[in-house]
Amino acid sequence: MGVLVLYIREVDLKNFRNFTDYTIYLDKGTNIILGKNAVGKTNILESIYLLSRGRSFKTSRLSEIIKYDEDNFFIGIKAVRSSGEFTAQFGYAQDNKKQIKINGIEINKQSELLGNIYTILFLPEDLYIVKGNPQIRRNFIDEALLQIRPNYTYDLMRYYKVLKQRNNLLKNIAKKPSLRYTLDSWDEQIAAYGIKVATIRARFVETLSRAVADIHKNLSGGEELEIKYLVNFGNNIDMYRELLKSSVEKDITYGQTTIGPHRDDIKILLDGKAARTFASQGQQRTIALSLKLAEIKIIRDNIGESPVFLLDDVFSELDDDRKMCVMKNIKDIQSVITANDIHMDGSWNVIRLGVI
Numbered sequence: 001m002g003v004l005v006l007y008i009r010e011v012d013l014k015n016f017r018n019f020t021d022y023t024i025y026l027d028k029g030t031n032i033i034l035g036k037n038a039v040g041k042t043n044i045l046e047s048i049y050l051l052s053r054g055r056s057f058k059t060s061r062l063s064e065i066i067k068y069d070e071d072n073f074f075i076g077i078k079a080v081r082s083s084g085e086f087t088a089q090f091g092y093a094q095d096n097k098k099q100i101k102i103n104g105i106e107i108n109k110q111s112e113l114l115g116n117i118y119t120i121l122f123l124p125e126d127l128y129i130v131k132g133n134p135q136i137r138r139n140f141i142d143e144a145l146l147q148i149r150p151n152y153t154y155d156l157m158r159y160y161k162v163l164k165q166r167n168n169l170l171k172n173i174a175k176k177p178s179l180r181y182t183l184d185s186w187d188e189q190i191a192a193y194g195i196k197v198a199t200i201r202a203r204f205v206e207t208l209s210r211a212v213a214d215i216h217k218n219l220s221g222g223e224e225l226e227i228k229y230l231v232n233f234g235n236n237i238d239m240y241r242e243l244l245k246s247s248v249e250k251d252i253t254y255g256q257t258t259i260g261p262h263r264d265d266i267k268i269l270l271d272g273k274a275a276r277t278f279a280s281q282g283q284q285r286t287i288a289l290s291l292k293l294a295e296i297k298i299i300r301d302n303i304g305e306s307p308v309f310l311l312d313d314v315f316s317e318l319d320d321d322r323k324m325c326v327m328k329n330i331k332d333i334q335s336v337i338t339a340n341d342i343h344m345d346g347s348w349n350v351i352r353l354g355v356i
């Protein structure tokens with residue numbers, strides 16, 4: 001892992017979404033991108049995220065990002081890091097060609113891009129980490145782990161691969177019961193990988209729960225937040241194997257494995273009550289924000305420097321006290337915040353897009 005980027009100072013965009021040729025200059029601290037709807041504020045966050053993670057949070061098709069009627073896009077980032085200037089460039093042409101350069105040198109594997117610029121993204125829909133279904137919470141944990149512990153990708157991929165194979169076999173057994181004897185070997189594998197995934201997730205949720213409690217108390221003016229990883233298959237491999245065995249008839253009927261970490265959940269408790277059903281929309285948004293801030297703290301503790309915090313439309317539904325508290329909490333890290341307007345005084349860098 002290279003030296004971590006301390007802060008981004010410039011983003012150059014060419015034919016990127018609605019920008020033909022645009023440069024944005026950022027400060028080390030809080031940056032607020034102001035503008036009316038559809039001027040391209042979120043697109044700027046998307047460009048930074050793309051250079052950090054190698055993919056967009058809006059689309060899986062890079063061709064969609066190219067400005068209409070053009071045939072390629074380019075993003076260039078200049079950053080200041082302890083060892084000097086750092087540059088990263090990402091070019092993509094219509095014919096599916098990517099060109100990625102770090103400090104002017106072309107890299108062949110996209111994975112080499114990762115671990116240079118760390119970002120944490122907050123989107124309005126992150127409210128659904130609290131409010132939505134368990135899959136959204138699992139995704140949040142998995143995404144967080146991928147930045148902190150890149151090898152986790154392999155554990156997760158192996159688990160999902162075996163799960164898919166077991167599910168296919170369950171469907172085949174329904175048609176041809178004599179295949180049933182082959183289940184045992186899959187159960188062994190699925191239990192081994194499943195325990196690994198759940199253990200890594202549970203450990204991370206414990207760390208997250210410790211980190212988020214103080215942050216949330218501070219943001220909310222005293223509310224107690226607690227999160228717990230809920231395993232649906234017991235806490236050891238023997239119990240897991242037993243449960244796989246005892247649910248086999250149900251699994252064959254549904255053609256799906258009903259036990260395992262792909263069904264786990266993360267319980268979020270606000271003052272001891274389930275935040276999913278009990279908390280208000282503003283409280284849920286504050287919880288989501290606290291979780292992201294806790295993620296930043298964990299990355300900082302692990303890596304030694306803070307990620308860049310990208311916040312899309314964070315102020316909607318937060319009252320003035322909570323807004324001020326958010327600004328106070330992020331003042332020591334680099335952040336890029338989009339907003340339609342801002343009615344607060346502070347020493348931040350304001351970038352106005354379009355005519356407002």
Ligand SMILES: Nc1ncnc2c1ncn2[C@@H]1O[C@H](COP(=O)(O)OP(=O)(O)OP(=O)(O)O)[C@@H](O)[C@H]1O
Pocket residue numbers: 016017018019035036037038039040041042043044064065066067068338340
């Ligand atoms: N490939 C593209 N080429 C040109 N323009 C595009 C492309 N993709 C998206 N756009 C334009 O980008 C604009 C949306 O930008 P963005 O989502 O960043 O807006 P925003 O400023 O965040 O708005 P809001 O305040 O409503 O969230 C839309 O007008 C859309 O038409």
